[in-house]
Amino acid sequence: MDGKQFVTQIADINDNFAQWYTDVVLKTELVDYGPVKGTMVIRPYGYAIWENIQKDMDARFKAAGSKNAYFPLLIPMSFFTKEAEHVEGFAPEVAVVTHAGGAKLEEPLAIRPTSETVIGTMYAKWIQSYRDLPVIMNQWCNVMRWEKTTRPFLRTSEFLWQEGHTVHASEDEAMEETIKMLNVYKEFFEETLAIPVFTGRKTDKEKFAGAVATFGLEAMMLDGKSLQIGTSHYLGQNFSKAFDIKFLDKDSTQKFGYTTSWGTSTRMIGGIIMAHGDQRGLVLPPKIAPVQVVIVPIAAHKGGVNEKAKELEAQLLAQGIRAEVDTRDMSPGWKFNEWEMKGVPVRIEVGPRDIENNQVVIFRRDNLEKQTASMDNLALSVKGLLDEIQTSLLIKSKANRDGRVCEADSLNGILNGVENKNFVKANWCGCRECEDKVKEFAQATARVIDSDATEGEVCAICGKPAKHKVIFARAY
Amino acid sequence: MDGKQFVTQIADINDNFAQWYTDVVLKTELVDYGPVKGTMVIRPYGYAIWENIQKDMDARFKAAGSKNAYFPLLIPMSFFTKEAEHVEGFAPEVAVVTHAGGAKLEEPLAIRPTSETVIGTMYAKWIQSYRDLPVIMNQWCNVMRWEKTTRPFLRTSEFLWQEGHTVHASEDEAMEETIKMLNVYKEFFEETLAIPVFTGRKTDKEKFAGAVATFGLEAMMLDGKSLQIGTSHYLGQNFSKAFDIKFLDKDSTQKFGYTTSWGTSTRMIGGIIMAHGDQRGLVLPPKIAPVQVVIVPIAAHKGGVNEKAKELEAQLLAQGIRAEVDTRDMSPGWKFNEWEMKGVPVRIEVGPRDIENNQVVIFRRDNLEKQTASMDNLALSVKGLLDEIQTSLLIKSKANRDGRVCEADSLNGILNGVENKNFVKANWCGCRECEDKVKEFAQATARVIDSDATEGEVCAICGKPAKHKVIFARAY
Numbered sequence: 001m002d003g004k005q006f007v008t009q010i011a012d013i014n015d016n017f018a019q020w021y022t023d024v025v026l027k028t029e030l031v032d033y034g035p036v037k038g039t040m041v042i043r044p045y046g047y048a049i050w051e052n053i054q055k056d057m058d059a060r061f062k063a064a065g066s067k068n069a070y071f072p073l074l075i076p077m078s079f080f081t082k083e084a085e086h087v088e089g090f091a092p093e094v095a096v097v098t099h100a101g102g103a104k105l106e107e108p109l110a111i112r113p114t115s116e117t118v119i120g121t122m123y124a125k126w127i128q129s130y131r132d133l134p135v136i137m138n139q140w141c142n143v144m145r146w147e148k149t150t151r152p153f154l155r156t157s158e159f160l161w162q163e164g165h166t167v168h169a170s171e172d173e174a175m176e177e178t179i180k181m182l183n184v185y186k187e188f189f190e191e192t193l194a195i196p197v198f199t200g201r202k203t204d205k206e207k208f209a210g211a212v213a214t215f216g217l218e219a220m221m222l223d224g225k226s227l228q229i230g231t232s233h234y235l236g237q238n239f240s241k242a243f244d245i246k247f248l249d250k251d252s253t254q255k256f257g258y259t260t261s262w263g264t265s266t267r268m269i270g271g272i273i274m275a276h277g278d279q280r281g282l283v284l285p286p287k288i289a290p291v292q293v294v295i296v297p298i299a300a301h302k303g304g305v306n307e308k309a310k311e312l313e314a315q316l317l318a319q320g321i322r323a324e325v326d327t328r329d330m331s332p333g334w335k336f337n338e339w340e341m342k343g344v345p346v347r348i349e350v351g352p353r354d355i356e357n358n359q360v361v362i363f364r365r366d367n368l369e370k371q372t373a374s375m376d377n378l379a380l381s382v383k384g385l386l387d388e389i390q391t392s393l394l395i396k397s398k399a400n401r402d403g404r405v406c407e408a409d410s411l412n413g414i415l416n417g418v419e420n421k422n423f424v425k426a427n428w429c430g431c432r433e434c435e436d437k438v439k440e441f442a443q444a445t446a447r448v449i450d451s452d453a454t455e456g457e458v459c460a461i462c463g464k465p466a467k468h469k470v471i472f473a474r475a476y
Numbered sequence: 477m478d479g480k481q482f483v484t485q486i487a488d489i490n491d492n493f494a495q496w497y498t499d500v501v502l503k504t505e506l507v508d509y510g511p512v513k514g515t516m517v518i519r520p521y522g523y524a525i526w527e528n529i530q531k532d533m534d535a536r537f538k539a540a541g542s543k544n545a546y547f548p549l550l551i552p553m554s555f556f557t558k559e560a561e562h563v564e565g566f567a568p569e570v571a572v573v574t575h576a577g578g579a580k581l582e583e584p585l586a587i588r589p590t591s592e593t594v595i596g597t598m599y600a601k602w603i604q605s606y607r608d609l610p611v612i613m614n615q616w617c618n619v620m621r622w623e624k625t626t627r628p629f630l631r632t633s634e635f636l637w638q639e640g641h642t643v644h645a646s647e648d649e650a651m652e653e654t655i656k657m658l659n660v661y662k663e664f665f666e667e668t669l670a671i672p673v674f675t676g677r678k679t680d681k682e683k684f685a686g687a688v689a690t691f692g693l694e695a696m697m698l699d700g701k702s703l704q705i706g707t708s709h710y711l712g713q714n715f716s717k718a719f720d721i722k723f724l725d726k727d728s729t730q731k732f733g734y735t736t737s738w739g740t741s742t743r744m745i746g747g748i749i750m751a752h753g754d755q756r757g758l759v760l761p762p763k764i765a766p767v768q769v770v771i772v773p774i775a776a777h778k779g780g781v782n783e784k785a786k787e788l789e790a791q792l793l794a795q796g797i798r799a800e801v802d803t804r805d806m807s808p809g810w811k812f813n814e815w816e817m818k819g820v821p822v823r824i825e826v827g828p829r830d831i832e833n834n835q836v837v838i839f840r841r842d843n844l845e846k847q848t849a850s851m852d853n854l855a856l857s858v859k860g861l862l863d864e865i866q867t868s869l870l871i872k873s874k875a876n877r878d879g880r881v882c883e884a885d886s887l888n889g890i891l892n893g894v895e896n897k898n899f900v901k902a903n904w905c906g907c908r909e910c911e912d913k914v915k916e917f918a919q920a921t922a923r924v925i926d927s928d929a930t931e932g933e934v935c936a937i938c939g940k941p942a943k944h945k946v947i948f949a950r951a952y
Contacts, residue, residue: 032598034548035555036585041598044543044613051544067520068527072510073587073618073634074571079511095550095576097587101622102568109512111549111573111587122508122517137520142549142618146577158549
């Protein structure tokens with residue numbers, strides 16, 4: 001198989017973005033379809049990205065005062081009914097265990113779609129006094145939501161995620177936590193995934209079932225659609241009242257706590273693919289790339305080439321760079337194409353002439369540029385290059401996004417904007433009917449509330465006085 | 477609450493070991509019962525132990541050539557029937573999803589009790605040629621086995637574990653992998669958990685449902701009972717034939733692969749508790765202790781004490797020691813008891829007089845000894861001490877175990893042995909009836925086959941010629 005074939009096997013990124021995505025996730029062996037409809041298998045190359053995400057995020061959570069725990073997978077169905085909006089939102093999507101150990105269960109059990117209810121039940125048991133607050137816990141786990149239309153990473157019946165759940169003594173403190181974690185996410189997306197995000201409050205239509213307020217993080221994909229890549233919810237006392245999370249306050253009275261929850265999932269991997277990829281395949285940010293540097297020996301049959309490649313690999317590994325020599329019995333061109341498709345940030349080519357000249361050829365996946373570098377202090381220059389790539393991926397994504405944000409003052413304007421792959425800022429009166437109209441007319445939704453409207457501005461849909469400026473977009 | 481109360485709240489370790497265990501796991505907040513019968517919630521202190529275990533083990537797996545992946549939770553029930561022994565072993569224990577997304581499913585889905593079937597299905601799809609072999613993958617996940625009698629960590633309907641699954645081109649290579657991973661486990665248990673294990677092949681009665689041979693790792697708990705703390709299975713071609721895992725070999729013929737699987741679970745945490753604990757509570761090996769060193773300020777109201785404690789904490793943290801100052805508004809005695817119960821390996825006490833003398837008091841949880849140490853180079857001396865504690869825990873466990881291994885040449889002898897909290901080595905003819913008799917008469921099972929019997933030796937149960945020397949014990 002020559003290199004050309006590799007490239008042509010991936011659908012055209014401009015003509016058929018959806019097929020391009022499917023081709024890329026399958027051919028790079030990030031993922032495969034599981035035997036049950038709507039499930040995915042995360043293959044080693046995809047899971048290694050998840051491990052790098054987890055490690056980085058987990059450190060940020062711990063620095064923000066969170067501790068990890070693990071709560072049960074199965075939740076009694078009756079728990080969901082305790083919070084009215086929550087049951088309405090999630091009951092239609094749950095998978096239900098009715099039999100176990102060879103017998104019918106007395107009460108059916110739901111596989112968690114999210115864990116507010118079971119964690120709330122435990123918090124009610126553990127929390128007695130204001131001294132026990134705040135409680136800040138996170139869990140990394142699998143959840144299940146039975147979806148009709150599924151796509152690997154973006155929407156699957158089972159997915160991996162983290163969900164943080166906190167309890168606070170006051171409304172202010174809980175709201176502060178909600179925003180704090182929103183910002184922890186934002187920093188992570190920008191610093192580690194090189195994905196810029198818009199953050200803001202969601203409209204009531206789009207908020208989490210049971211939340212007082214949901215704050216979303218929305219990233220623009222290459223096709224101009226928005227990916228909700230994380231959410232942070234202020235739950236007020238909705239869940240504490242439903243699950244009896246009370247504490248004895250300093251003034252000796254019993255009070256209900258204020259809770260929050262926040263989550264991100266394997267969906268982020270879909271975001272990485274669709275924010276940075278190109279016609280050749282993946283372009284991975286160095287911070288989460290399973291292989292940061294691949295070393296390809298040229299004319300490897302000549303004495304000393306493989307040995308030199310191995311020596312360089314050892315130097316890079318010693319400096320904490322995830323490097324790998326590809327010594328397989330394939331042509332360099334074949335290897336170039338495969339590793340480009342797999343999005344490895346840096347390729348180092350080393351052949352007999354390079355060794356003579358004490359240099360290597362370095363190829364950058366992000367801008368496809370080649371340069372030579374001295375073998376002296378190679379690890380140091382590669383480290384610098386990886387940092388540079390990481391930075392420039394964010395700059396590029398940001399420039400791309402910022403160039404595709406427009407304003408509109410009519411339904412037609414909103415339609416035009418999203419058809420041209422833009423995020424559209426528009427004034428909005430605040431009513432559900434106008435949101436529904438945008439959905440129907442432009443197949444777009446309010447992603448986040450960007451800001452309050454200025455006095456005198458009017459709703460782009462109905463012309464009544466505007467309350468907010470909203471970002472509309474088509475979304476995953 | 478004074479310290480004495482803490483201690484007396486834990487049941488007597490000699491009189492009622494089962495209650496001691498329950499008291500310890502609950503009071504140290506390792507775990508709590510979940511709302512659904514048989515489930516557990518792993519609380520932050522328990523989960524932090526699990527994280528330390530994962531980190532250490534995962535590095536060993538990767539060094540042994542394994543890559544992590546993630547396979548679906550739900551498995552079509554029909555998959556289980558493909559391997560006859562496997563379905564017999566696991567079908568009675570599975571939890572079954574019959575409804576999802578508001579509708580009845582066409583085929584019921586099992587929550588994985590173990591993943592040979594679904595992983596085998598994917599391997600069959602991915603493996604084409606001998607060039608694709610060996611395949612060595614591991615997953616960290618939750619599994620579910622509906623058990624009648626449950627105890628936190630030891631036996632719960634849902635638990636966390638890792639399961640490795642490999643495919644090889646030959647029987648020899650697969651058997652080699654089985655034994656290699658058995659030894660990876662053994663080293664981990666001894667080096668990291670300070671728990672010595674007996675390893676060996678299981679009898680047919682005790683082997684994994686669907687395996688050709690199971691190799692077990694058996695650890696002696698303080699009550700003389702055995703805990704199966706890990707297993708490594710040689711599966712031969714049983715699963716490759718059932719799931720069609722074939723490859724084109726070098727000789728251009730299609731062949732079935734040879735597979736293995738190996739697993740350990742949150743059960744290990746139960747093992748740590750029951751291998752090292754004492755009347756005061758937990759005794760945690762430094763390598764997995766969430767807090768390795770607690771610093772307790774004495775007469776903290778006096779100027780400079782808390783500051784000095786914080787300064788020492790910073791010094792220890794900088795050297796990678798998991799240290800924590802306890803500045804809560806409680807008496808030192810209360811704190812001593814709590815941290816002793818929680819099994820923190822080293823306590824450092826620092827008060828005004830210590831500061832004057834440029835020293836601290838150091839308390840070792842494992843042998844309850846106090847000593848003083850200079851504040852100069854404290855991190856270095858603490859590091860040395862943690863290593864010493866780690867080593868001496870293993871020596872102590874090993875001495876305890878080795879002193880409680882006896883031999884028997886009759887059913888009565890086996891009964892006597894296990895009643896006296898021993899592991900009993902006895903010759904065995906190899907027949908199932910004799911194993912059943914030991915179970916009935918002595919409530920003991922064959923834990924592992926220790927060695928082949930010598931010519932002329934006879935079965936301790938039936939008197940016929942012996943095949944093996946077996947270790948019998950009561951077990952969790």
